[in-house]
């Protein structure tokens with residue numbers, strides 16, 4: 001893969017802004033020490049970030065007898081970013097300032113018969129209007145909006161190529177959205193959104209190699225390799241949920257059998273419960289969220305059926321996560337998304353025990369398995385980060401070039 005000097009410059013720009021967001025206010029010297037870049041390189045990058053108004057000068061600090069050092073901080077009020085999480089059962093939109101604090105959020109439910117592209121786009125437009133009104137922000141201050149949609153996406157053309165749960169094929173999503181939203185738009189999927197969120201703000205920050213395991217309705221792995229998100233040749237890397245865990249196992253909507261997702265995604269967990277206890281009152285027919293919430297509550301109360309389901313699910317997850325540990329030798333494995341958040345520590349404990357039974361000793365010893373520390377929706381946060389990265393890519397380029405970085 002060809003890495004141009006522009007790619008390296010962009011990666012350095014990400015790294016410097018990430019560090020400023022993590023440790024504002026800070027000096028160019030501290031940034032150089034934290035990132036391993038030279039003070040001269042940092043000074044150039046800081047100049048670009050100042051030009052973009054993403055950061056601001058905030059005074060000086062004494063430096064033991066030397067010249068006072070200029071301090072910079074993230075310019076929280078310099079603009080806003082929008083993150084859109086299109087999930088199977090809801091559309092969630094969050095508005096962020098440039099320090100990635102949530103200014104406003106809105107959510108619309110989508111019913112199964114309510115998933116034609118025009119309907120979903122309508123929900124997004126309504127929710128975006130609601131967050132802008134709630135925060136009292138004009139559209140002109142929005143630097144960009146990132147959109148996460150499950151399945152296969154072409155981020156260059158803004159097309160949702162295949163979203164299995166909605167049976168979408170080649171939907172020109174960003175083009176449809178651009179009729180309602182005037183800022184630059186960026187498209188990717190939840191695996192990449194969760195990986196970027198952890199890389200910038202969560203458990204993967206400062207780590208070169210990390211795996212972000214996304215446990216929701218669908219299941220997948222966001223891969224951070226060599227300090228950046230790994231996308232593969234057609235932006236499809238990380239479809240771990242559709243690797244085969246059980247030969248001739250449960251039928252998966254992808255057409256295969258025995259996929260990891262069919263045992264560990266929310267519908268798979270419902271099936272695990274149904275097999276163990278067909279008449280369980282924890283089972284809410286047709287409602288994944290209610291069933292997972294009921295199970296998680298019952299686990300905390302020590303209910304033996306719920307604990308049995310948790311252990312059973314963690315056995316499958318542990319075997320799958322051990323594969324990821326053996327394949328990628330990561331420093332950290334992060335359990336993310338709403339199913340992981342619902343079960344919390346009990347799931348983490350069971351998964352750690354199961355991974356220990358399956359992974360090779362050496363890569364296992366180098367890996368920490370943790371829950372995502374991100375307190376808000378990591379998909380919205382990651383989607384907004386795509387927009388922030390888009391604004392950073394445009395730094396130091398001409399206007400004509402800038403227009404092509406996001407789709408208007």
Ligand SMILES: [Zn+2]
Pocket residue numbers: 241242243252253254255256259261
């Ligand atoms: Zn599958």
